[in-house]
Amino acid sequence: MSPIWPAIPYPPWRETCSALHLYAQMIGKYRFARAPWQNHSWQATLYVNARGFTTSLVPDEPSGVEITLDLVDHAVVGAATDGRMARFALGPMSVADFHAHFLRLLGELGATPALHGRPNEVPDAVPFVEDRAERPYDRDAVSRFFRASVLADRVLKRFRTGFLGKASPVHLFWGSFDLAVTRFSGRAAPMHPGGIHALPDDVTREAYSHEVSSAGFWPGGGPIDYPAFYSYAYPAPAGFAEAHVEPEGAFYSKELGEFLLPYHAVRQAADPEAALMAFLESTYRAAADLGGWNVSALECAIGEPRQPRALQALGEQKEQR
Structure with a gap:
């Protein structure tokens, strides 16, 4: 632990x-x-x-x-x-x-x-x-939630560095009360059907105007009674729900239409950050590979302090485009 x-x-x-x-x-x-x-x-x-x-x-x-x-x-x-x-x-x-x-x-x-x-x-x-x-x-519970949010934010930001395409900041959506980071394939998506509770359909449709793989963290509530990390794709490609993802403890929720990794599974891992990165990488990989994303042009190595992207690697990716 x-x-x-x-x-x-x-x-x-x-x-x-x-x-x-x-x-x-x-x-x-x-x-x-x-x-x-x-x-x-x-x-x-x-x-x-x-x-x-x-x-x-x-x-x-x-x-x-x-x-x-x-x-x-x-x-x-x-x-x-x-x-x-x-x-x-x-x-x-x-x-x-x-x-x-x-x-x-x-x-x-x-x-x-x-x-x-x-x-x-x-x-x-x-x-x-x-x-x-x-x-x-409950001051103590709030303090613990904040510390968990800081750790989740750090890992999500590190995960974000491995993508050259359009990606969101790591930010808190106060409507659903979750930290989230989103990667985009660069292609337009089918119009979202809307219907999210107490959210105007035009806002939802603009939010999902392009294909995404999105992941994040929320403290619990609604259909689940525990804190968890999540990952989903819109539109979800064929076979997404059946994809093998890591680490042990991650699973696909048919009710929510996304992969979940309970927070306690991360906390109990020998290396919590590595376990969470495995979840983020494997669920994104399922969305990108099954969705036919142009991954050679969109991906790069995870960023490291004081290390610029290699110009040769960037040049190779430009040529592949």
């Missing part, structure tokens, strides 16, 4: 996780309301930083605002480019109370205190201002 990868069983902190998910949604919705649209809704996401999850710099008055969901000191912290700062503590409260605190913080920063008022991608969504049930806040 790795002493570095913390235990994060989902059931004991289910209610805290649900609350944290909604808090991240409000922070993400502020960025979404202010940032110009990017391909695949990348302008809406949050990112792992040294304290928790951040919006990065959001264009707003006077010229920019950054919001951090600080999971070290357990606070929401805002900073404006004119030097103003504001914060409020995380703790037991209602979603409505968090909403009021957050809008007040934006006002203190001179920012625009406006965001879409209903959660996305959650069942039985209640508008934030009407969600007055008291929510717990």
